[in-house]
């Protein structure tokens with residue numbers, strides 16, 4: 229038990245780790261113990277991009293390096309430790325941008341197919357969001373049908389991926405000063421794919437060998453994600469599936485039901501999950517489940533797909549990244565249906581200890597040992613039904629102990645930029661004004677985006693929870709996405725009542741007035757673009773400077789693990805946000821590269837990176853940064869708005 | 882949204898016509914609590930909301946705190 233509590237702070241996770249041990253089943257937490265991380269690679273000091281290597285160039289431990297030794301610490305080709313670390317870093321950015329970009333492209337293709345009427349089951353659900361995009365992209369509205377407008381919108385946005393020159397259209401959403409800066413620095417992305425390809429080219433053996441230049445083009449590539457691939461995905465998903473609005477649901481492994489056919493949808497793209505949400509309600513499918521002896525169908529999500537369907541359908545979440553194998557360990561999971569990203573290959577091995585079927589559904593992501601049933605968007609309903617049928621057919625194969633932890637929490641999710649704007653201002657004058665005013669008068673100290681993954685190298689959920697609690701205690705409003713949001717939801721911080729329990733007095737007062745939790749769930753990782761929009765809206769509303777870098781705001785990913793997290797971090801930094809990462813940092817092997825990211829970038833972008841594995845210390849850094857910005861804005865002293873009556877006015881005169 | 886005009890007494894002016902409540906009676910329950918976008922029925926209403934509510938981007942005569950003579 230003591231060992232387990234070092235692995236996770238989540239009681240459901242601890243219970244399942246104990247069961248896995250009893251069942252003799254090896255999970256990610258065990259693998260993390262037996263497979264030690266390579267210390268040279270962890271610091272970005274290993275290059276394997278050509279066959280003269282891999283070359284390892286670690287900093288000597290425990291002694292000062294002479295200039296001569298430093299000069300000789302290179303790869304076979306002469307690449308310095310700086311070049312190697314910067315190249316590795318830029319490649320991570322490219323990989324993350326590719327993942328989000330390809331997600332965005334797939335959504336765009338589907339959107340166009342839906343507009344053409346070639347994807348039955350999918351439609352334009354949110355006309356308002358469609359009109360918003362049409363206004364932005366200059367698409368004629370008039371009396372045209374939604375599908376006609378959508379087709380034009382879809383074609384314009386699809387062209388963003390392969391665009392060769394100019395700049396991405398959604399950059400125009402950013403604060404004007406930020407746009408000017410990107411242009412001046414030459415990092416306004418031209419096309420999504422182009423920036424990814426160029427980053428891959430420039431990091432190939434023997435091309436760009438100037439670490440500062442490499443990190444700079446990494447910024448352009450990252451911006452092509454944040455203000456490109458990710459933003460397009462979010463917007464078109466909103467049009468097709470609905471812009472999220474506050475929704476109540478439940479989270480953690482306790483949402484599984486021992487009597488029902490349990491199906492978990494895990495991955496990132498919402499197309500299949502949306503359709504499964506529909507067909508799992510189909511009386512014919514429910515009857516089919518009953519014919520196999522089950523009480524019904526219980527569909528839950530995991531990872532970012534879960535966030536997508538949670539925000540739009542209130543579907544429960546079974547857990548975050550490190551719980552994917554543990555849902556199988558319950559012995560009650562009939563099928564885990566996966567698409568792309570963050571799916572551990574280990575689930576196939578774990579499934580062999582139990583009866584769970586792992587079903588891959590995307591042509592881009594197959595796993596040896598899993599069952600592949602491809603999801604065909606053009607025949608979505610039938611396709612989703614056949615996948616669900618395979619899950620139901622597996623119900624009679626349950627054997628061994630079924631143990632579902634009796635642990636779950638309530639949460640409210642669905643705070644899109646549009647909804648925040650509406651909640652704060654109402655239908656007739658939607659506005660961020662109340663937020664800005666409360667930041668100016670000091671009730672809210674600032675805003676922090678805490679996002680990202682789980683990482684088996686650190687105690688599961690602990691850093692997220694510790695950091696966020698510290699932030700809200702200090703009156704910092706926290707906005708969240710991804711697995712980080714799930715960690716806080718599991719701990720009960722995503723309900724309005726949490727404000728009185730955990731938030732500082734100023735933040736609690738605002739939360740109680742508006743009726744929101746102190747920690748807002750903005751969606752999946754792809755929806756970090758919503759945070760960019762919220763930050764931009766705060767700037768445009770006025771009173772807090774005229775760029776994102778002026779805002780009393782900070783970002784963090786305390787338990788990050790994926791390349792996408794690095795891309796997100798870099799687009800936040802290049803958008804002007806101070807961003808702290810925990811666990812480890814892939815450039816610490818090069819002082820020059822780290823200094824460039826941790827210090828010099830602030831002079832260029834107004835935002836910079838920091839690395840701090842202690843979540844309390846990281847929160848302190850964020851608060852310090854927020855206070856620095858408050859001081860620069862001249863709002864470092866709490867001030868109440870004074871309403872002048874006539875006598876006071878006369879006195880003025 | 883249908884606007885209701887109400888008559889109210891006004892000091893020194895007997896009665897005046899004012900715009901009545903624009904909120905719905907009662908308290909929304911369950912999933913309805915979060916649904917606000919569905920309240921806008923017509924395309925005109927949606928466009929009007931965008932021009933006003935999302936005025937930083939779509940308002941014709943309002944550019945937020947960044948209004949400036951020379952565009953960036």
Ligand code: SF4
Pocket residue numbers: 275276277278279280281282283302303304305306307312433434
């Ligand atoms: S590119 Fe240079 S540093 Fe990298 S593996 Fe090849 S020789 Fe080694």
